Amino acid sequence: MPLQKSRAIVIRKQNLGESDKIITFYTPYFGKVRAVARGVRKSRSRLGGSIELLNYGELVFFERPEKDLHIINSFDILDTFNKMRNSLTKTTYCFYVAELVGLIVSENNANPRIFQLLLQVLQTMSNVDNTELLIHAFELRLLTLAGYKPELDFCVVCNNLINLRDRRVYFIPRLGGIACRKCSAKELDAIELSQGSRALMKRLQSLNVSNINRFRASKRNSSEIRSAISAFIAYHFEGQIKSWQLIDDVTRAC
Numbered sequence: 001m002p003l004q005k006s007r008a009i010v011i012r013k014q015n016l017g018e019s020d021k022i023i024t025f026y027t028p029y030f031g032k033v034r035a036v037a038r039g040v041r042k043s044r045s046r047l048g049g050s051i052e053l054l055n056y057g058e059l060v061f062f063e064r065p066e067k068d069l070h071i072i073n074s075f076d077i078l079d080t081f082n083k084m085r086n087s088l089t090k091t092t093y094c095f096y097v098a099e100l101v102g103l104i105v106s107e108n109n110a111n112p113r114i115f116q117l118l119l120q121v122l123q124t125m126s127n128v129d130n131t132e133l134l135i136h137a138f139e140l141r142l143l144t145l146a147g148y149k150p151e152l153d154f155c156v157v158c159n160n161l162i163n164l165r166d167r168r169v170y171f172i173p174r175l176g177g178i179a180c181r182k183c184s185a186k187e188l189d190a191i192e193l194s195q196g197s198r199a200l201m202k203r204l205q206s207l208n209v210s211n212i213n214r215f216r217a218s219k220r221n222s223s224e225i226r227s228a229i230s231a232f233i234a235y236h237f238e239g240q241i242k243s244w245q246l247i248d249d250v251t252r253a254c
Helices: 088-104 112-127 131-145 195-205 209-214 219-236 242-253
Strands: 003-016 020-027 031-037 056-062 070-079 168-172 177-179 191-194
Touching: 003 031, 003 070, 003 088, 003 112, 020 088, 020 112, 031 056, 088 112, 088 131, 088 242, 112 131, 112 209, 131 195, 131 209, 131 219, 168 195, 168 219, 191 195, 191 219, 195 219
Parallel strands: 031 070
Antiparallel strands: 003 020, 003 056, 020 031, 056 070, 168 177, 168 191
């Protein structure tokens, strides 16, 4: 079993047997790494405090090329993002970020830009003014980098350039993007967007998320963008994200 080393972020944890856990990491050059943390549920485990969800560190693992699961040797923490964790709302959004990476990024798909995006979101979250706008920027950047970029310039039905004089356009999740007024008339799942919301989505697709505080969104923009992106993700990635309900519950409680 070759010994491998990589920077990594914990994006999922699940129990295995009586004392082990399966930990899913996202790494820049190995992609998703699923590995067993042996004995980690025992009180004396040296790994117990380090492999919490969202922790960022140096992972050393025994690679088993013919197996689904590798074996963790060590995980040395570089950052736990404690300031972000002081906010229940921001922590919950980051749980969603981790879940979305795990869902959208396929196995064996190593993408250093996605790793950097994930790290930037965790680093930026504690100081962001508009948490929801940061999340929408992350969603659109992740979809773009993973090859699922929504079409926002041309009608996904007739391929004509969207007319900027139209006050409203229509987002069709099933078809993966914007449709003009004429083509959207028969689409039951079409979601109305203002031109302002469409323009903001376009900017967010290519935005460095560390610069998110330079942008503003009205309540209308936020509502429309949330509806479009959540419908797109639900359609193309088979259903609801588990974290969505948790976000709703925490948002209402706060």
